[in-house]
Amino acid sequence: MTTDPYAKIAAIYDVEFRSANADTIGYESRRQGQRVLVLGCGTGRVCRGLHAGEVVGLDLSEPMLEVARAQGRPVERYVAASMTSFDLGAFDEVIIPNGAFAFLPDRAARAACLAACRAALSAGGPLTIDVPMPDHARQGEAHLPELPAWEGEVEGRHVWRTRETFRDPVAQRLRLLDRYRDETGWTAQSELVLHTFSVDEVHWMLEANGFYADRMWGDHTGGPLRPGCPRLLVRALPL
Ligand SMILES: C[S@@+](CC[C@H](N)C(=O)[O-])C[C@H]1O[C@@H](n2cnc3c(N)ncnc32)[C@H](O)[C@@H]1O
Structure with a gap:
């Protein structure tokens, strides 16, 4: 029995979220550099919206990656791996969109992911993490x-x-x-x-793992953190 929650519903996920592109528009408008790594890329929705020279998407779920590959452009490459353990070379930027980072079950997994991101960002580029703000x-x-x-x-x-x-x-x-x-x-x-993350926890987590929070937003239109905001979107830079 698979424990992949997306195994049976990858094609449905893709249709449901295909047009949810407010986050991708923001990522593209702030994009730094040509080599972008998207962790927990799912069916490739965010990868497809980036106009970079090379986009690598990584995900644990083969069924999600199959849907991504079927729609992929030549600049995209998809890798089956965990975001807690990867070495795909150097990138200008790493993005973990739409709650994927919140799937990591404990502090050790989050620290392992941040260490791998830190190594991928040897040139000092940003790591952007988007998780839901607790209701x-x-x-x-x-x-x-x-x-x-x-x-x-x-x-x-x-x-x-x-x-x-x-x-x-x-x-x-x-x-x-x-x-x-x-x-x-x-x-x-x-x-x-x-x-579910608190704002202060995100600061501590980043600082304990080689990053600091450069900017935080409460939604994908650049709105501030505020009561009732839907997202906790953070752009982190290497310390
Ligand atoms: C809510 S979906 C987001 C998909 C995509 N980022 C999007 O915005 O449409 C979360 C994704 O994170 C992936 N995921 C969860 N844990 C992961 C891990 N440890 N390593 C890599 N991917 C993971 C899941 O397989 C799933 O595709």
Whole structure:
């Protein structure tokens, strides 16, 4: 049995998130240099939106990478590996988009990832990490029942997704149980377990691992961190 939460739903993920490009527009507008590494690249959505000379996407999930490769441009290359252990040479910039860094389960995994990023950024370029800002207004709600979350057309099928949410604010853990269905009766389940970060924790984590937070934003349009902001987006530079 696979533990890859994306194994059965890679093509659906791609359709659902294909047009969510506000983050990619920001990454491209701030892009520094021609060699960009995207960690937790998934189906390559962010890679495809970067107009760099070389874009390398790395992900653990082969099914996600298959979808990425099928749409890849000549400047893109996709590598199956964990972001906690890689050596792909030097890059001008590293990006970890759309919550991928929050999948790392513990401090050791986060430190290993940051050490590998630090080595890849020997020329001093930026590391950008995008994780969800915890929903502070709902921290007391340990469980949210299954609710409709998305629906769309995937390869000629009408597919819909619901989400059940479990929060553990003490462990800083968010467990999302996504259920997919289509009209033929097909079903799939995807369990996502994410670490939720505080702003101060991000500063400490970076400083303990060879980086400092140069800029932080609360959304992908360049808005500040503020109560209710959806993202914790940080551009880190090597110390
Ligand atoms: C929410 S998806 C984001 C995909 C893509 N970045 C995007 O923006 O559409 C999270 C991705 O992180 C990947 N991932 C989780 N843990 C990983 C790890 N240790 N190393 C590499 N990729 C990982 C998953 O396989 C998944 O593709």
